[in-house]
Amino acid sequence: MGMTMTQKILAAAAGLETVEAGQLIEAKLDLVLGNDITSPVAIHEMEKFQKDGVFDKDKIALVMDHFIPNKDIKSAEHCKCVREFACRHEITNYFDVGQMGIEHALLPEQGLTVAGDVIIGADSHTCTYGALGAFSTGVGSTDMAAGMATGKAWFKVPSAIRFRLTGRPSKWVSGKDVILHIIGMIGVDGALYKSMEFTGDGIRHLSMDDRFTIANMAIEAGGKNGIFPVDELAVAYMKEHSKRPFRVFEADEDAVYEEEYTIDLSTLRPTVAFPHLPENTKTTDEITEDIVIDQAVIGSCTNGRMDDLRTAAGILKGRKVKKGVRCIIIPATQAIYLQAMEEGLLRIFIEAGAVVSTPTCGPCLGGYMGILADKERCISTTNRNFVGRMGHVGSEVYLASPAVAAASAVTGKISSPEELQEVGE
Structure with a gap:
């Protein structure tokens, strides 16, 4: 019986010839990730192990990104805890104010994630790195603690669903629209503890930023991980950003998938x-009523990369954010912030009436930099819209691409970019 791409990576990490779905394995880890919310819990758990030191100071990444710069005393204490731990154990990849970024954009940019890696992170969107052909998944803080101490983790080998992508997406359709379409199709538990494996000739029409977005939201369909094949674009990205060797794994022709879907990208709409x-x-096209918004957020680990900012700037250039709408734009890393500045995007945003924030997860989880009041509506490029996710339980969050979020900021209601062109705004 053949193995999927994910199963091959896990087999190699476990030192086994083959694995099969449902099998329990212990795998070696290439990277263990934590942030300013989850790391303090893991650090306190490590103290219970009474183990001196970490398994490899170069294979742990601690990223201060959720409440950075600190918004209150509690967040300051959390960061102090992590900062002292990083100093005590000489953690190589510690990112704080000035060097920080939103973790799932920062780590690939820093070359810390490459194809063939096994990565765990105490953040559910750790699945982002599957865009580069890595197995990456979110875990709890206790598993993070064990990973930091031993360099290993237990996994139940996931079964898989294959998504065969064909065709070329139209101008205003991005990776965000692809993954929202898929989640709408299979549901938030449609891939529960399964590997979401993306294949097909349509992938060549998706940028790396598109792929990061799609893999990032695999967890929103319940997926254990999302993963893309390693093509020339992925290899070029890794060679540009990383000096680490990588391993390319390919699914066997007779690999077993529980379900298979074919999606023609050319048929998708915003x-x-x-x-x-x-x-x-x-x-x-299916929205028949006016959904008036109070806020638009463009950023996050899902959509704060250069493609996203360029798309938003292309729509906002020469236009104004609707009076009464708050438009908040958050570059995902310092390098992205700098590049956006050099390309003149920040000027476009500010002249349009938007604000630009330092890199932070802030508003996505209702932390800061964009909290919603009762009955307020926000269109956001983030990844979750649960009750109270961005503030008051009476608020509403609508998830969309940067193109739709920017267009909506201009019109003051949820709108497609085509609507701006039709009315000549």
Whole structure:
């Protein structure tokens, strides 16, 4: 029986010839990730192990990104805990104010994630690195602690679903629309503890930023991980950003998939997830009523990369954010912030009436930099729209691409970019 791409990576990490779905294995880890919310819990758990030191100071990444710069005393204490731990154990990859970024954009940019890696992170969107052909998944803080101490983790080998992508997406359709379409199709538990494996000739029409977005939201369909084949674009990205060797794994021709879907990218339309689940999707063509918004957020580990900012700037250039709408734009890393500045994107955003924040997860989880009040509506490029996700339990979050979020900021209601062109705004 053949193995999927994910199963081959896990077999290699476990030192086994083959593995099969449902098998319990212990695998070696290439990277263990934590942030300013989850790392303090893991650090305190490590103290219970009474183990002196970490398994490899070069294979742990601690990224201060959720409440950075610190928004209050509690967040400051959390970061102090992690900062002292990083100093005590000489953690190589510790990222704080000035060097920080949103973790799932920062680590690939820093070359810390490459094809063939096995990565765990105490953050559910660790599945992002599957865009580069790595097995990466979110875990709890206790598993993070064990990973930091031993360099190993237990996994139940996941079964897989194959998504065969064909065709070329139209101008305003991005990776965000692809993954929202998929989640709307299979539901938030449609891939529960399964590997979401993306194949097909349509992948060549998806940028790396598109792929990062799609893999990032695999967890929103319940997936254990999302993973893409390693093509020339992925190899070029890794060679540009990393000096680490990588291993390319390919699924066997007779690999077993529990389900298979074929998606023609050319048929997709800009898609919006309505409250309060990512599966509540409608295309912009299917929205018949005016949904007036109070806020638009463009950023996060899902959509804060250069493609996203360029798309938003292309729509906002020469236009103004609708009076009464707050438009918040968050570059995902310092390097992205700098590049956006050099390309003149920040000027476009500010002249349009938006604000630009230092890199942070802040508003995505209702932390800061964009909290919603009762009955307020936000269109956001983030990844979750649960009840109270961005503030008051009476608020509403609509998930969309940067193109739709920027267009909506201009019109003051959920809109597709085509609508701006039609009315000549």
